[in-house]
Amino acid sequence: xxxxxxxxxxxxxxxxxxxxxxxxxxxxxxxxxxxxxxxxxxxxxxxxxxxxxxxxxxxxxxxxxxxxxxxxxxxxxxxxxxxxxxxxxxxxxxxxxxxxxxxxxxxxxxxxxxxxxxxxxxxxxxxxxxxxxxxxxxxxxxxxxxxxxxxxxxxxxxxxxxxxxxxxxxxxxxxxxxxxxxxxxxxxxxxxxxxxxxxxxxxxxxxxxxxxxxxxxxxxxxxxxxxxxxxxxxxxxxxxxxxxxxxxxxxxxxxxxxxxxxxxxxxxxxxxxxxxxxxx
Amino acid sequence: xxxxxxxxxxxxxxxxxxxxxxxxxxxxxxxxxxxxxxxxxxxxxxxxxxxxxxxxxxxxxxxxxxx
Ligand code: SF4
Ligand code: SF4
Ligand SMILES: [Zn+2]
Numbered sequence: 001x002x003x004x005x006x007x008x009x010x011x012x013x014x015x016x017x018x019x020x021x022x023x024x025x026x027x028x029x030x031x032x033x034x035x036x037x038x039x040x041x042x043x044x045x046x047x048x049x050x051x052x053x054x055x056x057x058x059x060x061x062x063x064x065x066x067x068x069x070x071x072x073x074x075x076x077x078x079x080x081x082x083x084x085x086x087x088x089x090x091x092x093x094x095x096x097x098x099x100x101x102x103x104x105x106x107x108x109x110x111x112x113x114x115x116x117x118x119x120x121x122x123x124x125x126x127x128x129x130x131x132x133x134x135x136x137x138x139x140x141x142x143x144x145x146x147x148x149x150x151x152x153x154x155x156x157x158x159x160x161x162x163x164x165x166x167x168x169x170x171x172x173x174x175x176x177x178x179x180x181x182x183x184x185x186x187x188x189x190x191x192x193x194x195x196x197x198x199x200x201x202x203x204x205x206x207x208x209x210x211x212x213x214x215x216x217x218x219x220x221x222x223x224x225x226x227x228x229x230x231x232x233x234x235x236x237x238x239x240x241x242x243x244x245x246x247x248x249x250x251x252x253x254x255x256x257x258x259x260x261x262x263x264x265x266x267x268x269x270x271x272x273x274x275x276x277x278x279x280x
Numbered sequence: 281x282x283x284x285x286x287x288x289x290x291x292x293x294x295x296x297x298x299x300x301x302x303x304x305x306x307x308x309x310x311x312x313x314x315x316x317x318x319x320x321x322x323x324x325x326x327x328x329x330x331x332x333x334x335x336x337x338x339x340x341x342x343x344x345x346x347x
Contacts, residue, residue, distance in 0.1 A: 055282070055337065055340040055341055055343065056282065056283065056337075060282075064283075064286050067286040067287050068286060068296075069294060111341060116296075116297070130294075131294060131296075131297040132297070133296075133297040133300070134286055134294070134296035134297045135283065135284065135296060135299065135300070137283065137337075138283065138337045138338070138341050139341070140340075140341035140342045140343070141342065160292055163292065166287075166288075166291055166292045166293040166294070167291060167293070241293070243292065243293075243294060244294055
């Protein structure tokens with residue numbers, strides 16, 4: 001691969017938007033998919049109910065607990081991979097599972113909401129809910145709930161609760177070409193554009209390519225075929241929105257590592273095959 | 281639904297933590313659009329989760345199951 005460039009277009013607590021130049025679409029798409037399916041995070045995988053007299057069944061509560069993102073930045077370096085934990089009993093291994101607990105009850109006239117913040121870490125204070133105010137269940141008078149939850153590393157391929165990214169997209173960048181000799185400044189394209197990417201300023205048709213969504217409405221409506229919209233050949237935008245489990249830039253780094261290791265694996269398998277054939 | 285979902289059914293974005301604020305603000309008379317914009321709920325898959333949700337847990341919450 002020749003020269004390439006990466007530019008950070010947007011970055012905050014939740015989202016990172018990167019502009020790549022000179023990186024093939026296939027590689028970016030592999031990154032995008034690795035971010036969704038292969039970068040591991042911690043999520044609750046087993047719930048042992050000691051008590052539940054709430055109006056929600058055990059299964060519903062367990063499912064809700066699973067969907068709560070758990071902080072995983074430190075856990076990634078600490079816990080064993082999902083593949084290594086297949087046959088491990090949750091109660092027994094601190095290398096595979098983090099133990100959390102939830103206990104709550106209500107008085108005779110009390111109605112109380114139980115939140116993700118009430119799910120307390122037992123074995124690892126770093127593995128805790130990324131958000132504190134997700135309601136888990138509402139307890140009515142004289143109801144109680146007590147449970148142990150065990151979280152482990154997992155991947156989005158197994159269940160989407162482990163996916164660190166809620167959005168992971170690669171998009172094109174628009175290229176708007178206006179043939180000035182054909183354009184009669186009728187303004188029909190400006191009128192139809194849903195993103196205000198076109199404007200007649202003075203006596204030229206101005207384009208704002210970063211706003212364009214390549215819907216090509218302008219092309220269809222132009223009476224003189226003066227405008228054409230395509231995408232840039234060599235530039236793409238990768239957008240990743242984090243579930244809260246990992247910092248968004250960490251998701252990109254981890255995805256990159258995973259794609260690289262998959263390529264290494266492919267290469268070593270190929271080498272084996274080639275060697276075998278040479279030997280006959 | 282009985283209780284507001286933890287995540288958007290379509291994109292998986294976490295929405296559960298924003299429900300209470302949304303309900304309280306809308307009850308104060310603000311428009312749903314305004315509150316959703318303030319909360320940073322951009323996609324219409326997530327927005328419909330808020331707009332279409334009917335919280336039923338209060339209808340049930342006073343009945344305990346026999347254990
Ligand atoms: S392709 Fe769509 S968004 Fe882009 S300039 Fe034309 S009408 Fe506007
Ligand atoms: S519709 Fe065509 S002719 Fe009219 S202003 Fe747009 S590009 Fe020019
Ligand atoms: Zn959504």
